[in-house]
Amino acid sequence: YNVLVFNQNLKNNSSATIINTNVLRDGAAYDANVLGAELSLNNKKNTYSFGTSGAFSSKIYPGSNYNGHTWAASFGKTAGNFNWRLGYAEESDTYDPNDLGFLYNNNSREVFGNLSLARYEDFGNFNEGRISIFSNYSRLYAPDAFQRWRVNVHTFLQTKKFFTFGFFGNVSPLRSYDYFEPRTEDFSRYVNFPAFGSGGFFVSTDYRKKVATDLEVYFGGNKELGGRYVGFSVFPRFQLNDKLIIRPRMGLDLSRNDPGYVTTTDEDIIFGYRAQNVWVTSLNLSYIFGPRMSLNLNGRHYWAGVTYTDFWSLGEDGLFKETDYDEFNDINFNAFNIDTVFRWRFAPGSDIFFVWKNSIFSDDKIPVPSWGENYDIIGNSPTRNSLSIKVIYFLDYLSLTKSS
Numbered sequence: 001y002n003v004l005v006f007n008q009n010l011k012n013n014s015s016a017t018i019i020n021t022n023v024l025r026d027g028a029a030y031d032a033n034v035l036g037a038e039l040s041l042n043n044k045k046n047t048y049s050f051g052t053s054g055a056f057s058s059k060i061y062p063g064s065n066y067n068g069h070t071w072a073a074s075f076g077k078t079a080g081n082f083n084w085r086l087g088y089a090e091e092s093d094t095y096d097p098n099d100l101g102f103l104y105n106n107n108s109r110e111v112f113g114n115l116s117l118a119r120y121e122d123f124g125n126f127n128e129g130r131i132s133i134f135s136n137y138s139r140l141y142a143p144d145a146f147q148r149w150r151v152n153v154h155t156f157l158q159t160k161k162f163f164t165f166g167f168f169g170n171v172s173p174l175r176s177y178d179y180f181e182p183r184t185e186d187f188s189r190y191v192n193f194p195a196f197g198s199g200g201f202f203v204s205t206d207y208r209k210k211v212a213t214d215l216e217v218y219f220g221g222n223k224e225l226g227g228r229y230v231g232f233s234v235f236p237r238f239q240l241n242d243k244l245i246i247r248p249r250m251g252l253d254l255s256r257n258d259p260g261y262v263t264t265t266d267e268d269i270i271f272g273y274r275a276q277n278v279w280v281t282s283l284n285l286s287y288i289f290g291p292r293m294s295l296n297l298n299g300r301h302y303w304a305g306v307t308y309t310d311f312w313s314l315g316e317d318g319l320f321k322e323t324d325y326d327e328f329n330d331i332n333f334n335a336f337n338i339d340t341v342f343r344w345r346f347a348p349g350s351d352i353f354f355v356w357k358n359s360i361f362s363d364d365k366i367p368v369p370s371w372g373e374n375y376d377i378i379g380n381s382p383t384r385n386s387l388s389i390k391v392i393y394f395l396d397y398l399s400l401t402k403s404s
Contacts, residue, residue: 001100012042019055021100031060032099047079057097068095068106081120086113093142093187105180107187108147112136122160129157140179140187148176162206169199170220181261182269182314189269191259192318196222198229212237229255233280245286253278259320262311262329269314270325277368279303292345299338301378305368306331332368334378336360349394357386 006018017038024031036055042048054071074087093107118130134152139145149172156166173195182189198220205212214235221228233251240246255276262270282300289295307330312320338358345351362381369377 003100010041012044013046014041015039021097023099028062030066033058033060034097034099034101042078045079047077048075049078050075055095055097057095059096059099066094066096068092070095070106074112081118083116083118084114087111090141093140107141107179108138109141109144110136110138125160127158127160127162129155131155143187145179145187145190146177147179148172149174162208164204165202167199167201168218169197171195171197177318183261183264184269189314189316190318191271191314194222194224196220196227207237210239212239225257225259227255227257227259229253229258231278243288245284247284247286249280249282249284251278251280253280257309259312262308262325265325268323268325270323271312271314271320272308272329273310273312275307275309277305294343296341296343297338298340300336302333302335303374304331304333306333307368328365330365330367332362332364332366332374332377334360334362334374334381336378347394351390351392353388353390353392355386355388355390357384357388359384 001023002021004020008016010016015038019034019036019038021034022032034055034057036053038053039051041050050073052071052073055069057068057070059066068091070089070091072087072089074085076085076087077083088109088111090109091103091106095103095106097103112135114132114134116130116132118128119126120128123129132152132154134154135150137149138147140147150170151173152168152170154166154168156164158164172193175195176193178191178193179187179189181191198218200216200218202214202216204214214233214237216233217231219228219230231251231253233249235247235249238246253276255274258274258276259271260274262272264270280300280302282298284299285295285297287295311323311325313323313325315321336359338356340356342354343351344354360378360381360383362377364377
């Protein structure tokens with residue numbers, strides 16, 4: 001396999017790039033190749049920019065190829081207090097870079113745009129502020145069919161005392177059609193979702209102080225399905241001295257009547273209304289020994305409990321119909337990870353990393369347990385450990401040519 005990138009800087013902070021990934025396999029297994037290009041152009045004053053990119057993917061089987069493409073282009077104003085951008089992107093239903101890359105899903109077309117109004121100078125009682133509006137309209141690539149239209153709004157303000165707060169909202173004013181959740185290979189079925197909205201707010205206290213806090217609260221739902229969710233995240237920050245910072249986090253997401261795919265039977269595609277409780281707790285510790293050595297530790301526990309309250313059959317019109325299906329599908333999922341990285345800069349631009357990773361996963365179809373019972377499950381689950389060493393050495397080409 002290979003990953004190759006050729007980049008050429010152009011004037012006005014512009015650039016052109018060619019990218020190739022390639023996988024060659026032994027025997028009758030298919031080979032894979034992706035060839036892409038990117039172009040970024042700015043005007044002389046760097047106030048406007050144009051960007052475009054594209055790629056072709058090939059899966060090469062004996063006697064045949066499976067090809068796909070993607071491309072995107074956008075143009076906008078990038079300087080000043082008022083900025084905007086318009087663009088278009090598409091991925092064919094056969095585009096697949098996942099042999100040496102990652103793509104959630106292909107088969108989409110999208111028109112998007114955003115507006116942003118910002119003040120970076122003092123005004124009134126504030127140091128700075130910004131309001132942004134983003135909208136996208138998406139369709140399937142094949143067959144050509146409407147999916148959704150969304151509008152997002154985000155605001156940000158910082159006071160003279162460095163207290164930061166803002167609001168955000170997301171609305172889909174039209175009915176949406178999800179062709180991916182039914183899990184059909186030909187995209188012949190869809191879920192018909194009503195219009196919905198969500199929103200929330202965030203606050204951050206002064207990071208210059210030894211103790212600071214970030215808080216985020218969000219909520220949303222739709223009336224027709226009776227779905228609703230609410231969640232929050234708290235991020236305290238303790239800077240004990242100029243060497244040690246401790247950042248714990250706790251978050252909780254609660255949702256009710258959340259529809260999701262369950263299974264496909266001989267007669268029906270089955271969906272279920274779910275009650276989900278998701279807890280996320282984490283701890284980040286950063287310690288700087290000196291100008292050349294540092295230690296970073298991240299611990300995270302993700303716990304999701306899913307309880308099905310009703311089951312439905314997916315109709316041809318994308319709406320839910322009554323069904324006799326009533327099998328047990330509740331899920332209790334845990335992911336516990338520890339990542340520890342010790343970094344030593346032994347020469348200019350050159351580092352040695354010592355990395356230890358610990359992970360525990362459990363995924364069981366059981367009734368959602370209590371908090372204490374869940375930690376007993378984690379304690380009895382298999383543990384995976386890995387230790388790796390990475391060395392990066394910087395070669396100064398100019399100094400090498402001068403010495404020769």
